Amino acid sequence: MKNIISVLGILFFVSLTTWQCQYPLDDIDQPEKQIFLVVTANFTNIYGRILVEYSSEEIEGENIPFNNPPPLDGTAQVVDSQGNSITFNINGEKNTAFHGVPGETYQLFIETEGKEFESIIETMPQKPLLDTVVSEFNTKSFLLSTDRLHHGFDIIARFKDFPEPGNYYMWDWAHYERRLFCGFIEIGGEKLGLPCDGDCFNINYNRELTLLSDALVNGEFVDLPILRVAYATPPLRYYLRITQKSITKNAYAYFRAVSSQTQSNGNQFDVPSQTLFSTNIHCTSHPGEKVLGVFNLFSSTDKILVIDREVSYPNAARIQDYPEHEPYHPDNPLISIPSLPCGPETRYGTVIVPEGWKE
Amino acid sequence: MKFILCLFVISLFVFPAFEPLVAQCTLTGKVMDAETGQPLSGATIKLDLRKTGVVTDSNGVFTLNTACEEHIINFRHVGYQPYSIRFMLYGKLTMDIEMEYAIDQLPQVVVSGQGSIRNIETPSLGVNYLNLKSIAKLPVAAGEVDILRTIQMLPGVTSVGEGSNGVNIRGGNTDQNWIYIDNMPVFNPTHMLGLFSIMPADALREIQLYKGSIPARFGGRTSSVMDIKLLQPSTSKFKAKGGIGLISNRLNLEIPIVKDKLSVLLSARISYNEYLIKFYNSVLIDAQIADKPIPNHRASFFDLANKVIYRPNLKNTFTFSNYLSNDRYKADGLFSLSEGLDDHTIFKYGHKNLALRWNHNFNDSLNFSLTGVSSNYSNVTSVEEGNTPFDLTTKVHYLSLRPEVTFLPTPRHKIITGAKMVRYGVSPAKLEPQTGSVINPFELPEEQAYETALYIADEFELSARWLVEAGLRGVFYANVGPYEQAVYLEGEPKTPATISGFESVKSGGVEKAYFRLEPRLAMRYKLNGFSSFKIGYNRMNQFLHMISNNTTPLPNARWKTANRYIPPQQSDLLTLGYFREKADSKWEFSTELYYKWQRHIFDYITASGLQIIPDIETQLLNGKGKSYGLELLFTKKLGSMTGWMGYTYSRSLQRISGDVPDVQELNGGEWFPTNTDKPHSINALVNFQLNKYVNVSFTFTYSTGRPFTAPVGTYRNEDVYIPIYNNRNNSRISDYHRLDFSWSVNPPPRKKNWSTNWVFNIYNLYGRKNAYSFFYMKSKRGLKPYKLSIFTIPLVSLTYNFKFN
Structure with a gap:
């Protein structure tokens, strides 16, 4: 009988391993397809930028995410309380002629595709009081020991909320890493990396949203985890630029809805998936038309953090990462290794050495 | 239709x-x-x-x-x-x-297990009686006898999926069902966030589920009533029974104190499964028997059900019942406040219920009873995050008093009349910072409401063929102060921006009152000695609502008393039925056709925040619902092979217009399926009594997948790719089906008063990965659809039960 119970026990434990699982679906049909106009309008204390495009009717495939429909022709205007206006292209280019002033009010007007849109009047929030950003090494016992984030660094933003209520915050981060190769050479069917000619950096950004309303922490110092960085090398120094934004109530509501849509973990208590259409932009020429996006008027503060991952921690093994491709080493040492230029300046790559960079 | x-x-x-x-x-x-x-x-x-x-x-x-x-x-x-x-x-x-x-010829007819003649004789429709002794032998998940899971084998009873927190009756929501344990209502019917139901099967005497004809003595919910009675402890013999299972241990004692006068029932069930998770995460992972840890979960629960019966004489009986339950469940990422603080969450919740009942029997035709009930449900949600740890407490307190008279002027005429006074006290949210937290304390004021009902039900025979049960329930409801009620601009949607002021209601003052009449009617026309035709009509009102936008409610779901902006939900149910049994009583067939109209139901605005928002009506959208269906049930009640098979065709639809349809209506103002709409379902059970000691059962269930909202496209905001959802519930998850197996052995007793029983179960015998939900996550090429499955492989368990008489 003992043996039977042991076998049943093991079977039960093994059953538990898959008591709740997520499986990818390959044969699900998309019941309907629709497109909407999308406005990405960021206006800060240092620049303004607006991109108007159509959404994609696809949800997965070759055209997603990099080949969205191109930006549309049209113009946008931002008008302050004094009636001063600045005109923008709607192709997503930064316009540094715009310098938002905290406390000033602004309204956005857009004309494109024969339609007119306008925002409600928004007030630029105060610049946030980001005090410090720190990294804390720890071990997440609930993660498997082979998980990349089992040992790692919690990146925590410490800031003081303004004394008056009604403040809303959002955090972004950008991770800079020196680019290993600027091109490849194929020898014997093997792809080998070629070095860059000078400084060249890759930039990664957050793809999840971190948001906070001060409704429950008004006037307090708050420590808020922003992301987790693996205890892994290379690089030994992990460079992060953390941006804290003070955003408007409407932008907070919009991004909060986006966050709940994109960060669903599929548990049985998920809230239903629903899209919140723009909270502060509407179509004046065609009142029934739904528009996505938000007139995001914010002011921001940046902090640089470089995590030293060379430090050893007791009972924590550092993960060693290897490059996807081997570097090119000519057999003949007299042959110089060709180097390649970094390429055009983009949102995801730059030759400019970031502020506070450490090798 | x-x-x-x-x-x-x-x-x-x-x-x-x-x-x-x-x-x-x-x-x-x-x-x-x-x-x-x-x-x-x-x-x-x-x-x-x-x-x-x-x-x-x-x-x-x-x-x-x-x-x-x-x-x-x-x-x-x-x-x-x-x-x-x-x-x-x-x-x-x-x-x-x-x-x-x-035991040697036990028909395993569990849920329609009342004598078939009852179905033919009574005027009731949609009433199911559950045989507890038979339920204990049915296939179960993880060895736990589970009432809620069992009743889902009934026509018209569904859930949104395995592990859901409650059941849906004829298209209704989980909060539209009253569940009473010895007259004490429960507000959360499950342990471990929905995995197991709270009803301790050992301590129960019987369960009646009213999903059609609901007697006039019940009110306050628009879908169903589940009336569960605790055992009446023996006044003459000491009895003990219990069991050892993988999830919980059980002990049930019936203790006579004074022979034929005073006896006590003590029943306890305690889970100890935390060690399983620890064992699993350490031993099995390290030994590479398993490759995926159970993430940061801790779970434990207990429940206690007690009853004291005192019979000083033949005329009077005093009964004290209580039910206590407690759960502690730790999990990641299940809960967040709209203010942006979330992650590691511990739910601590449970009931503290008690009931006192005096029954006085004047004579054979006149009986009086007085029942007082207090039911407390509370949940503390603790979030441990950075320097903002907090406890969020929600509570519901229910107090009631019910005098009732049963009068039989003639053997063919039965009148039940009474009154019920209920006080609802709801503490929607109390947020308290933990030590060292920078969270500001916050509390929403307590809500109070009173519901007083007078009712009468009269069952009489018009002729040998016609039997009528007519009832009427009149309900007066008042939402009372102290209360600060927001007032909104006329003709505008209710939003924080359209609040024009606040109206102060003093303590005891009435904020809003409603009077509702609820006619009930059930009629039977007997075609002959073994078949009858029935028709029934019910009107029900619900004054206390659960506010939850989760697929299935979390234990900290908010409750809300009806007020001027959230009127009582109302349903009208019309049912036709035909019941027939074979002359030798071996076979029974029944069919019921129903149509239900619902008014003042609500859905939620997009991106609603529900937990600690003061003016909750700003997050709700009014609408109406309808559901209809046909339920067929074949039962074989006698013989070595018994069982039943049910088929249900049902629809559950809603139309949500809000106060200002042009701005607020959902899905273009058209009818669309609710989360519980599953058009086709088949449930079957077959039982083989192999011999006097061995019993084998199989259950099979199939249902159409429930609706979910699928994206219609994507867009990007900087580096975040976002799905676009438009019309709600525009697609369906895959169909559900499952086969379970149970093998029960009752060895011959070795001692006179001691008997044992082993139950071996395999839940989800062929290991189907049934979908609980479909959802979308980021991938390299946009959004990848996934399904969440629960109990994905055969779940094996063994339970040992003992009984001492």
Whole structure:
């Protein structure tokens, strides 16, 4: 009988391993397809930028995410309380002629595709009081020991909320890493990396949203985890630029809805998936038309953090990462290794050495 | 709708039968379980080998008319040895019968397990009786006898998926069902966030589920009532039973204190499964038997059900019942406030319920009872995050007093009348910072409301064919202060921006009152001795609502009393039924056709925040609902092979317009399916009694996948790719089906008073990965659809039960 119970026990434990699982679906049909106009309008204390495009009717495939429909022709205007206006292209280019002033009010007007849109009047929030950003090494016992984030660094933003209520915050981060190769050479069917000619950096950004309303922490110092960085090398120094934004109530509501849509973990208590259409932009020429996006008027503060991952921690093994491709080493040492230029300046790559960079 | 009407009509022609009726006479008595002394409801009593008879009520009592002469009387009840006796009737006779449990020929008819004649005789529609002894032998998940999972085998009872927190009756929401344990309501019917139901099966005597004809004594919910009775502890013999399982251990004691006068029931169930998770995460992962840890979960629970019965004399009975439950569940990422603080969450929740009842029997035709109930449900959600740890407490307190009179002017006429006074106290949210937290304390004021109902139900025979049960319930409801009610601009949607002011309601002042009349009617037309046709109508109102936008509610779901902006939900249910049994009582067939209208239901605005928002009406959208369906049930009740099969076609739809349809309506103002809309479902159970000691059961269930909202496209905001959702519930998850197996062994007792039982279960025998939900996550090429499955491989368990008499 003992043996039977042991076998049943093991079977039960093994059953538990898959008591709740997520499986990818390959044969699900998309019941309907629709497109909407999308406005990405960021206006800060240092620049303004607006991109108007159509959404994609696809949800997965070759055209997603990099080949969205191109930006549309049209113009946008931002008008302050004094009636001063600045005109923008709607192709997503930064316009540094715009310098938002905290406390000033602004309204956005857009004309494109024969339609007119306008925002409600928004007030630029105060610049946030980001005090410090720190990294804390720890071990997440609930993660498997082979998980990349089992040992790692919690990146925590410490800031003081303004004394008056009604403040809303959002955090972004950008991770800079020196680019290993600027091109490849194929020898014997093997792809080998070629070095860059000078400084060249890759930039990664957050793809999840971190948001906070001060409704429950008004006037307090708050420590808020922003992301987790693996205890892994290379690089030994992990460079992060953390941006804290003070955003408007409407932008907070919009991004909060986006966050709940994109960060669903599929548990049985998920809230239903629903899209919140723009909270502060509407179509004046065609009142029934739904528009996505938000007139995001914010002011921001940046902090640089470089995590030293060379430090050893007791009972924590550092993960060693290897490059996807081997570097090119000519057999003949007299042959110089060709180097390649970094390429055009983009949102995801730059030759400019970031502020506070450490090798 | 045409489809189900056709099916209903066809079923009437397929199973027609007409034959002359037989006259009836009079007799009274009570039928009990010989072993436990529990009254048996639904036992059938037939006189002189006739085909017609009567059935016992919920107290095991029956009344029969007959001539004053010699008779043969026959008693039958599913799972019990039939009993017959010849007797001479002179004048008035009371007959108490103890029936023996028939384990060697137990028909495993669990949920329709009342005597079939009851279905034919009574006017009730959509009423199911659950046989607890049989339920214990059904296939179960993880070895836990689970009432909520079992009733999902019934036609018209569904859930949004495995592990859901409650059941959906005929398209209704989980909060539209009252669940009473000895008159004490429960507000969260599950342990471990929905994995197991809270009803401790060992401590239960019987369960009646009213999903159609709801007696006038019940009110306050628009879908169903589940009336669960605790065991009546034996006043003569000490009894103990219990069990050891992988999830929990159970012990049930019946202790007579003063013979025939005072006895106590003590029943406890305690889970100890935390060690399983620890063992699993450490030993099995390290040994590479398993490759995926159970993430940061801790779970434990207990429940206690106690009852004291005191019978000072034959006229009076005093009963004290209480039910306590407690859960502690730790998990990641299940809960967040809209203010942006979330992650590691511990839910601590439970009930503290008690009831006192005095029953006075004036004479055989007049009975009075007085029942007082207090039910407390509370949940503390603790979030441990950075320097913002907090406790969020929500509470519901229910107090009620119910005097009731039962009067039988003649054996063919029964009147039940009474009143029920209820006080609801709701603490929607109290946020308290933990030590060192920078969270500001916050509390939403307590809500109070009073519901007073007067009711009368009259059951009488118009003729031998016609039996009528008519009822009326009048309810007065008042939402009272102290209260700060937001007032909104006329003609505008209710949003924080359209609040024009606040109206202060002083303590005890009425913020809003409602008066509602609820007619109830059930009629039976007997076609012959073994078939009848019925029609029923109910109107129900609900004054306390659960506010939850999760797929299935979390334990900290907010409750809300009706006010001027959130009127009571109301439903009207019309049911037609046809019931038939084969002459030898081996087979039974029933079909019910229903249509339900619902008013003042609500849905939620997009991206609603519900937990700590003061003016919750700003997050709700008014609408109406309708559901309809056809339920067919075939039952084989006797023989070595027993079982049943049910098919249900049902739809559940809603139309949500809000206060300002042009701005607020959902899905273009059209009807769209609710989360519980599952058009087709088939449930089947077959049981083989292999011999006196071994029993094997299989259950099979199939249902159409429930609706979910699929994206219609994507867009980007900087580096975040976002799905676009437009119309709600525009697609369906995959269909659900599952086969379970149970093998029960009752070894011959080695000692006179000691018996044991082993139950071996395999849940989800062929390991289907049924979808609980579909959802979308980021991928390299946009958004990848995934499904969440629960219990994805065969779940094996073994339970040991013992009994000492």
